[in-house]
Amino acid sequence: MAGALVEIRGLAVSFDGLPALRGVDLAIGRGEAVALVGESGCGKSVTWLAALGLLPGKARVSGSVTLEGTELIGAPAATLDRVRGGRVAMIFQDPASSLNPVHRIGRQIAEALRLHRGLHGAAAREEARRLLDQVGMPDARRRLDAYPHELSGGQNQRVMIAMALAGRPELLVADEPTTALDVTIQAQILELLAEIRRDTGMALVLVSHDLGVVAETCERVCVMYAGRVVEETTAERLFASPAHPYARGLMAALPPMEGPRRPLAAIPGGVPEPWAMPRGCAFAPRCPRRGTACEAAPPPLAEVAPAHRAACLYPGAAAMVSPAPRMVPA
Ligand SMILES: Nc1ncnc2c1ncn2[C@@H]1O[C@H](COP(=O)(O)OP(=O)(O)OP(=O)(O)O)[C@@H](O)[C@H]1O
Numbered sequence: 001m002a003g004a005l006v007e008i009r010g011l012a013v014s015f016d017g018l019p020a021l022r023g024v025d026l027a028i029g030r031g032e033a034v035a036l037v038g039e040s041g042c043g044k045s046v047t048w049l050a051a052l053g054l055l056p057g058k059a060r061v062s063g064s065v066t067l068e069g070t071e072l073i074g075a076p077a078a079t080l081d082r083v084r085g086g087r088v089a090m091i092f093q094d095p096a097s098s099l100n101p102v103h104r105i106g107r108q109i110a111e112a113l114r115l116h117r118g119l120h121g122a123a124a125r126e127e128a129r130r131l132l133d134q135v136g137m138p139d140a141r142r143r144l145d146a147y148p149h150e151l152s153g154g155q156n157q158r159v160m161i162a163m164a165l166a167g168r169p170e171l172l173v174a175d176e177p178t179t180a181l182d183v184t185i186q187a188q189i190l191e192l193l194a195e196i197r198r199d200t201g202m203a204l205v206l207v208s209h210d211l212g213v214v215a216e217t218c219e220r221v222c223v224m225y226a227g228r229v230v231e232e233t234t235a236e237r238l239f240a241s242p243a244h245p246y247a248r249g250l251m252a253a254l255p256p257m258e259g260p261r262r263p264l265a266a267i268p269g270g271v272p273e274p275w276a277m278p279r280g281c282a283f284a285p286r287c288p289r290r291g292t293a294c295e296a297a298p299p300p301l302a303e304v305a306p307a308h309r310a311a312c313l314y315p316g317a318a319a320m321v322s323p324a325p326r327m328v329p330a
Helices: 044-049 075-084 106-116 119-136 153-166 183-200 211-219 235-240 245-252
Strands: 006-015 018-028 033-037 059-067 088-091 171-175 205-208 220-225 229-232 302-305 307-312
Touching: 006 044, 018 033, 018 044, 018 059, 033 044, 044 059, 044 171, 044 205, 075 229, 088 153, 106 153, 119 153, 153 171, 153 183, 153 211, 171 183, 183 205, 183 211, 205 211, 205 229, 211 235, 220 235, 220 245, 229 245, 235 245, 245 302
Parallel strands: 033 205, 033 220, 088 171, 171 205
Antiparallel strands: 006 018, 006 059, 220 229, 229 307, 302 307
8 A cells, every 4th residue: 555554564473383473464544444353363463463562572473564664573672662652552352451450540641641742740630631531531530530440341441542542643453442341332432433533533443353343433344364364445345245255254144234133154164273274275174165276375365356355266246156266466
């Protein structure tokens, strides 16, 4: 993507010699909202933890992640410290485990403001209050003195978002930000993220396994499978005409919006274990449309239509009886 804010190329990660990411390619434009979806363990979180240098020391990382041209993989700790919580912020599923239980939330937000904006004392406290107001915390001034255990899960997630905003990020990565919350609160938090994006122009990456959440919040969707991006297009197009059989399976597993209830179509089989990764397409063992070519080498992520890429030799709508493989340049 020309002039991308973040460009990820060939990102590979392994733990103890076992692959978790196997060459992820992904670009995020300025102000864009992109969803990363896929089954548990496909590498959605590891992608961003690797990008921000947050993986444990045993992780082996290769490939490239650039933030407006600055390489982050292997960057000095000081560079990563400035980027994390500054230009790129990340929030996680369980706010309680990210907040410090023994410090008042005002102090925790003020600390983020000190680190990333050099604010101290009354100025930091006033800005912390403003941020809590911005994230819709009721009675923000009084809440500055609360401890995390005195707030609800939804309120703690708002605190996490306020802390993330403290560094005026250009990109917020929200990793399953609503999974631990009940349904009505989920909707409020998603609306809040959308509103902040509109107001600040920051880009948003939403990591989620919930396609409903994705459809409402993001313009573009990247579907991951077994450590790779297998399809990437607009949310609208993905829902209307998914090209990769895995994405088609995910769509078929969605409950209908209206009309009579029908049983959920499950994708038979499971994600391959890292120690038994197929040589070719990782989805081939589960794929109703696989051909012998699929087992030879992993298909590249290639354009199937304008602004629509899929890593499949037989992309498209109808199941074919005797498919002819798509020609891919060597
Ligand atoms: N610290 C770690 N040590 C060893 N393996 C790890 C570690 N962190 C992640 N992995 C492995 O990396 C792979 C990708 O994990 P990741 O958490 O990115 O998946 P995910 O798509 O975000 O799943 P979920 O939706 O469950 O969060 C998994 O096989 C996981 O077991």
